[in-house]
Amino acid sequence: MTIQKPLPTKRPTRAGNLADGVYQALRRAIIEQALAPGTKLPEDSVGESFGVSRTVVRSVLGRLTVEGLVSQQPNKRATVASPSISEGRGVFQVRRGLERTVIETLAGRLTSAQTETLRAHVTAEERAQGRDGPESIRLAGEFHTLLADMTGNELLIRYVAEVTSRCSLILALYGRPHSSECAVNEHQMIIDALVRGDEATAVSIMDEQLMAVATRGLLDLKPVRERDLKDLLSDYRAAAK
Amino acid sequence: MTIQKPLPTKRPTRAGNLADGVYQALRRAIIEQALAPGTKLPEDSVGESFGVSRTVVRSVLGRLTVEGLVSQQPNKRATVASPSISEGRGVFQVRRGLERTVIETLAGRLTSAQTETLRAHVTAEERAQGRDGPESIRLAGEFHTLLADMTGNELLIRYVAEVTSRCSLILALYGRPHSSECAVNEHQMIIDALVRGDEATAVSIMDEQLMAVATRGLLDLKPVRERDLKDLLSDYRAAAK
DNA sequence: CGTCATTAAACAGTATACACTATTGTAAAT
DNA sequence: ATTTACAATAGTGTATACTGTTTAATGACG
DSSP: OOOOOOOTTOOOOOOSOHHHHHHHHHHHHHHTTSSOTTOEEOHHHHHHHHTOOHHHHHHHHHHHHHTTSEEOOTTSOEEEOOOOHHHHHHHHHHHHHHHHHHHHHHTTOOOHHHHHHHHHHHHHHHHHHSSOHHHHHHHHHHHHHHHHHHHOOHHHHHHHHHHHHHHHHHHHHHSOSOOOSSHHHHHHHHHHHHHTTOHHHHHHHHHHHHHHIIIIITTTSOOOOGGGHHHHHHHHHHHHO | OOOOOOOTTOOOOOOSOHHHHHHHHHHHHHHTTSSOTTOEEOHHHHHHHHTOOHHHHHHHHHHHHHTTSEEOOTTSOEEEOOOOHHHHHHHHHHHHHHHHHHHHHHTTOOOHHHHHHHHHHHHHHHHHHSSOHHHHHHHHHHHHHHHHHHHOOHHHHHHHHHHHHHHHHHHHHHSOSOOOSSHHHHHHHHHHHHHTTOHHHHHHHHHHHHHHIIIIITTTSOOOOGGGHHHHHHHHHHHHO
8 A cells, every 4th residue: 555645735636627728828829939839848847837747738738739739759759830831731721621611601691799799800900900910910810710600610610720720830930020911901801791691702702811821921932941940951861861 | 755566467568659559449439339429438447448547548538529529528427429410510511611622632633543542442332332331331431531631631631531530420320321322423423523623523523412411311310319318318407407 | 205415436637656768968999 | 080889867658646526326304
């Protein structure tokens, strides 16, 4: 039998779910670039910094890995994911398909309350437009998850949230400083089309916009930035082996 | 300090990754209905039956929960998911969108080797058509994941695999005994359209087929079957509380 | 008999211990 | 000086221990 010591400064596990909190925090940290892609995430250190044990961190890292924000390989430290450009393109392509489904589901079926919510959001976007980059970016992203939420389709919501967060990462890596002034106006047009049930128009605006972001706006630019050096080297090494 | 006992019959952890094995096994068991929807999955029992500890089981259940094959709520036992009809519809809708993206990606871009593989698969489907339900169903499903694989889009592959497996669950719950004799022919037509780059036709056949499965073929039928009884009861009990 | 309270058994959440693997630093040998 | 061997370190994989919560069983009381 094992002899136990009194556990001095240990609170007896009050909360039901530490993992969720850590998950949210870590996720935000990654999306908002507080943790740059490639950053090492040893379970111990992360655990210490959140005041939880490896068990919790481990489950969180697992979730984030599934979502593509963290990459893990066996017996190696987890790192903040740093997707390649082609992965990035792939994510954007899937996103286009998903958002089209969102639009199709919503066209002509928005309640007035929902319309109101959307218009209010666009107003907020307009207000934040001139100044404050991060805020503006966040709002632009939220427009899409907001739409997805309104479908009430649980899976669709999850997938859109996932691709949206991955796109944030990708844009941070490969996007040019800032090129989203066009968004607000188009968001307005999407809402209008949605309200009058003009599915085709809504889809085409949305698709166009995402397409633009994925190609002209961002990915085709210069992909090499400081933090990618390591990735590039590893690619070359693999090819040379 | 804690006093440790010698750990008598403990093997020193040979393998690097038990979780993957258990994951595969459990996943198959669920998809193939060896574990019916609603089956309780206590961490201890599952662990014992696979000869691993709760730690491993826990991570596996987490993964499966994300994929929608298992459902978990805090402090309750995990169960094999038993999606509602409306969830089912939602999954099918997302699936339609994803598969459309697959078709669009592939149209006019199939290599001859890929075409060969697809035709061979359809041949296998034809052979299995008359007899052996399970085999036939499995092949019909694999046609879709095979297509997805050919896109080379990692995320798309994962999503299609996920919705496909969820659809298996849903069909098992709400589908009529067997109504997939139409599939083979249409698969052939999709390949043809894909090869000659006729995106519109390929999309419409695929979409039509999935739509048919999701509405006429399956979901609108009688949703209540024996194994749902327990679920229904639990719903009522919860509502009555 | 049925209903509610009380207790016992399962079970999940979390932390920690130990085995194993990868990485890194360092010194010997060429 | 460069490479190889090996030890020390850091980190993951997994099992187990313990605490708190849910659920089932038991019994008291109406």
